[in-house]
Amino acid sequence: MLFHTFEFFVLLFVTFFSFYIFPKKRIYILALANIIFYGASGTRYLLLFLIVSLITYLCSLKLETCYWKIFYLIGILVVISNLLFFKYTGFVLNNLEKFMRIHFPWQDSLLSKILLPVGISFYTFQLIAYLVDVKRKEIKPCDSFINFWVFISFFGQLIAGPIMRGKEFLPQIENLQDNKLTLRNFKYGFYYIIMGLTKKIIFADFLASKADFYFNQVGNLNSLDAWFASYLFAFQIYFDFSAYSEIAVGVGYLFGLYLNINFKSPYISASPSEFWKRWHITLSSWIKDYIYIPLGGAKKGTLLQYMFLIIAMAISGLWHGAAWTFIMWGIYHGLLSAFHKIYRKWIKLERKNSFYKILSIFIFFNLTTIGWVFFRAKSIHEAVFMIKKMITLCDISFSHVYFVYFGFIALLYGIHILEYFIRNNEITLKLFWEKHVPTGIRAAAYMAILIILILLTKTEESSFIYFQF
Amino acid sequence: MAQFKKVMIYFVIYALFLQLGLAYMIPTKAVYNERLSYDAVKDRPTNIEAVFEQVKKIIDEEKLKDYVVILGDSVGYSNPGPAESSFAYFLNGKAQKQSKHFRVFNLSMPAMQTGDIYTVLLKMKEYGISSDHVIINIVYAGFVRRNPDPPSVFWLKDQLKEIDEKTYNHVEKQLLGNKKVEENFIKKKFGKAKEYMYENVAIFKYKDYIQAYAIERFNKVRGKLLCREDIKPWFQKSFLKDLLKQPMYQRDFSDESFIMDETNLQIYFLDKIIALQKDKDTLVFLAAMNDELLEKNVSKPGFQENMNRIDLYFKDKPVEYINFNKKVDYNLFSDHVHLTPKGYQILSEKLWDVLIKWDID
Numbered sequence: 001m002l003f004h005t006f007e008f009f010v011l012l013f014v015t016f017f018s019f020y021i022f023p024k025k026r027i028y029i030l031a032l033a034n035i036i037f038y039g040a041s042g043t044r045y046l047l048l049f050l051i052v053s054l055i056t057y058l059c060s061l062k063l064e065t066c067y068w069k070i071f072y073l074i075g076i077l078v079v080i081s082n083l084l085f086f087k088y089t090g091f092v093l094n095n096l097e098k099f100m101r102i103h104f105p106w107q108d109s110l111l112s113k114i115l116l117p118v119g120i121s122f123y124t125f126q127l128i129a130y131l132v133d134v135k136r137k138e139i140k141p142c143d144s145f146i147n148f149w150v151f152i153s154f155f156g157q158l159i160a161g162p163i164m165r166g167k168e169f170l171p172q173i174e175n176l177q178d179n180k181l182t183l184r185n186f187k188y189g190f191y192y193i194i195m196g197l198t199k200k201i202i203f204a205d206f207l208a209s210k211a212d213f214y215f216n217q218v219g220n221l222n223s224l225d226a227w228f229a230s231y232l233f234a235f236q237i238y239f240d241f242s243a244y245s246e247i248a249v250g251v252g253y254l255f256g257l258y259l260n261i262n263f264k265s266p267y268i269s270a271s272p273s274e275f276w277k278r279w280h281i282t283l284s285s286w287i288k289d290y291i292y293i294p295l296g297g298a299k300k301g302t303l304l305q306y307m308f309l310i311i312a313m314a315i316s317g318l319w320h321g322a323a324w325t326f327i328m329w330g331i332y333h334g335l336l337s338a339f340h341k342i343y344r345k346w347i348k349l350e351r352k353n354s355f356y357k358i359l360s361i362f363i364f365f366n367l368t369t370i371g372w373v374f375f376r377a378k379s380i381h382e383a384v385f386m387i388k389k390m391i392t393l394c395d396i397s398f399s400h401v402y403f404v405y406f407g408f409i410a411l412l413y414g415i416h417i418l419e420y421f422i423r424n425n426e427i428t429l430k431l432f433w434e435k436h437v438p439t440g441i442r443a444a445a446y447m448a449i450l451i452i453l454i455l456l457t458k459t460e461e462s463s464f465i466y467f468q469f
Numbered sequence: 470m471a472q473f474k475k476v477m478i479y480f481v482i483y484a485l486f487l488q489l490g491l492a493y494m495i496p497t498k499a500v501y502n503e504r505l506s507y508d509a510v511k512d513r514p515t516n517i518e519a520v521f522e523q524v525k526k527i528i529d530e531e532k533l534k535d536y537v538v539i540l541g542d543s544v545g546y547s548n549p550g551p552a553e554s555s556f557a558y559f560l561n562g563k564a565q566k567q568s569k570h571f572r573v574f575n576l577s578m579p580a581m582q583t584g585d586i587y588t589v590l591l592k593m594k595e596y597g598i599s600s601d602h603v604i605i606n607i608v609y610a611g612f613v614r615r616n617p618d619p620p621s622v623f624w625l626k627d628q629l630k631e632i633d634e635k636t637y638n639h640v641e642k643q644l645l646g647n648k649k650v651e652e653n654f655i656k657k658k659f660g661k662a663k664e665y666m667y668e669n670v671a672i673f674k675y676k677d678y679i680q681a682y683a684i685e686r687f688n689k690v691r692g693k694l695l696c697r698e699d700i701k702p703w704f705q706k707s708f709l710k711d712l713l714k715q716p717m718y719q720r721d722f723s724d725e726s727f728i729m730d731e732t733n734l735q736i737y738f739l740d741k742i743i744a745l746q747k748d749k750d751t752l753v754f755l756a757a758m759n760d761e762l763l764e765k766n767v768s769k770p771g772f773q774e775n776m777n778r779i780d781l782y783f784k785d786k787p788v789e790y791i792n793f794n795k796k797v798d799y800n801l802f803s804d805h806v807h808l809t810p811k812g813y814q815i816l817s818e819k820l821w822d823v824l825i826k827w828d829i830d
């Protein structure tokens with residue numbers, strides 16, 4: 001079920017009212033809403049999700065016994081096998097065929113039957129984090145399956161995050177009965193939902209068609225076209241993904257649940273480490289806590305640290321999609337992080353210099369944009385072809401139309417900065433809005449936003465990019 | 470909190486205003502301009518509700534006593550030309566020239582089957598649009614055995630189910646044909662509620678029209694011409710002969726003997742339409758076919774026998790009937806069955822000769 005659909009808003013509306021009308025039944029109401037939300041994508045996959053969740057839950061209960069190793073292993077194996085089977089079977093078989101020249105006669109018939117369950121990558125990571133946290137004794141195992149189910153499947157963030165941890169989210173689920181509907185939460189809820197819908201419907205969907213146009217004819221692009229296409233996709237994916245995360249946060253607020261903000265104006269980052277603190281924050285911290293640090297982190301020497309960084313980022317890439325392009329995207333970011341660490345060791349500069357800061361942002365934004373080519377291109381060959389054109393600028397045919405194109409990119413970047421400004425001045429702006437704008441005009445503005453969103457929603461619903469992961 | 474309540478009250482007032490007033494605020498042309506907007510209805514058939522609403526609005530605003538409604542498929546719709554070369558445009562122009570007060574509305578839509586036409590007649594009644602004077606276009610292909618496509622109700626099966634469940638149940642099996650029925654219970658339930666919303670909430674009912682109208686206006690400002698379909702005569706389209714050899718087109722001129730009882734859903738719905746139109750002015754015309762282009766098909770004895778069967782079917786029916794086959798110059802065709810703007814103009818003259826005899830002013 002997509003967020004910008006009628007179905008979702010009916011579910012949200014009914015769940016919201018039931019939640020506050022029947023405070024003692026809140027956990028059941030949310031559990032049912034989650035079932036309906038996921039069940040709309042397919043009842044078979046709902047069943048699969050329930051079974052995997054139940055096994056994880058039962059295993060977690062045994063992690064405090066002397067057989068904890070066995071149950072920990074079972075839990076992790078079940079969760080990972082589920083992801084591997086549904087997401088990577090095709091990738092593995094295709095590569096075995098390609099590189100080892102092994103052909104499986106049953107391959108095509110098997111692959112035609114495997115459909116990727118929505119949100120599998122996200123719930124897998126959330127289940128793994130839960131099992132590891134219980135094993136590490138960072139949290140107590142949840143003693144009620146229904147609480148656990150609501151934690152793992154909360155319909156606000158089930159399909160594309162933010163990836164919530166047990167220690168942050170489980171206590172909130174366990175104390176649902178204490179949640180009161182406050183005006184603040186209600187306003188914030190709608191603020192985030194409207195912000196997300198605006199990003200998705202007005203920006204992401206609009207940019208998608210433009211970016212697709214270029215990426216569908218990579219062979220015909222000149223150097224400037226290639227840059228333009230990559231910028232378009234950079235903003236498309238940002239608006240698309242941050243839209244989902246913001247709607248999720250908004251939905252959380254409506255139920256008195258606080259989900260993590262997943263995006264904080266990432267394209268104003270001046271370095272890789274800053275970027276990952278601003279882009280898909282919950283995934284970045286998951287990769288750090290459950291892959292990079294367990295591998296050894298910075299404790300095993302500089303060279304190994306760089307290697308762990310690259311491995312962790314490659315896994316992050318593979319998590320995004322079962323294709324070499326995604327792995328390359330991960331490796332690319334791993335390399336960027338490693339090189340940046342080397343650079344910082346060797347070159348000491350005055351960081352407070354604003355020119356240096358702006359230059360760093362400019363350079364890093366363009367490096368990130370190059371990285372997005374791997375993410376969006378259909379093959380490594382296409383990605384390399386495009387990046388080569390971008391870097392060498394070997395094929396420039398300049399015309400006045402590029403002023404308009406790159407002016408448009410500058411406008412998108414301006415909107416990105418404006419968003420940063422709004423976020424940082426939320427309270428001041430809110431106070432100004434409420435104090436100086438008459439209620440009738442405020443209501444008219446809200447109505448206008450609603451009408452614009454309804455009018456701009458496409459007849460054929462466009463999915464969120466991250467739904468495929 | 471007091472301020473919040475005030476904002477909410479204003480918001481509800483604006484929402485009510487929008488719900489009640491949008492149908493009157495929207496330019497009628499955005500929804501109905503000599504015919505319905507195919508692009509808006511084809512992607513969401515529930516959008517046809519807005520067309521009924523706007524046609525009714527015109528009838529009320531202009532206090533029309535007499536009007537004629539054209540129903541049919543792409544021929545009735547006057548494809549492939551623009552609205553300014555369609556039946557309703559020519560007939561309205563003619564009425565205006567002769568200082569007649571009646572108007573002609575065209576509710577045809579490409580691919581409409583007789584089941585859709587029957588449903589439109591029922592919907593017209595629901596909206597208070599008279600069906601006292603109706604012109605219906607049918608085509609030879611409509612009588613050909615369905616295998617199972619095309620469905621006998623192509624666009625408006627949900628509307629038929631809602632308005633005449635008995636008839637819907639009679640044809641349901643054929644309608645579903647090879648199509649996959651939505652099995653997901655949750656999606657099914659939400660789907661119904663969504664359709665209800667698109668039929669009843671003004672902003673959703675008019676959403677696609679406002680979108681299309683805004684784009685059209687924007688393109689006009691930019692001086693960008695809308696892409697029109699090719700209205701050249703058929704003999705300037707070299708691809709047509711090969712295109713028509715394809716099985717999906719060949720089916721339309723099948724010489725297999727027509728079954729002329731109610732087991733043929735074309736007959737089933739025609740009988741129902743005729744019963745519904747009892748004591749009303751109804752003209753049914755069979756669209757002409759391009760004999761030159763379809764020579765191999767139309768020269769078959771089976772084809773000619775089928776033509777005779779159609780004529781015979783209408784012989785005793787209480788409706789006026791014209792078989793335009795062989796009555797239209799082949800130079801006026803834009804393909805095998807559709808006409809050029811000039812062709813539609815000439816055909817309009819022939820329709821005019823019939824409707825002018827009706828008791829309308």
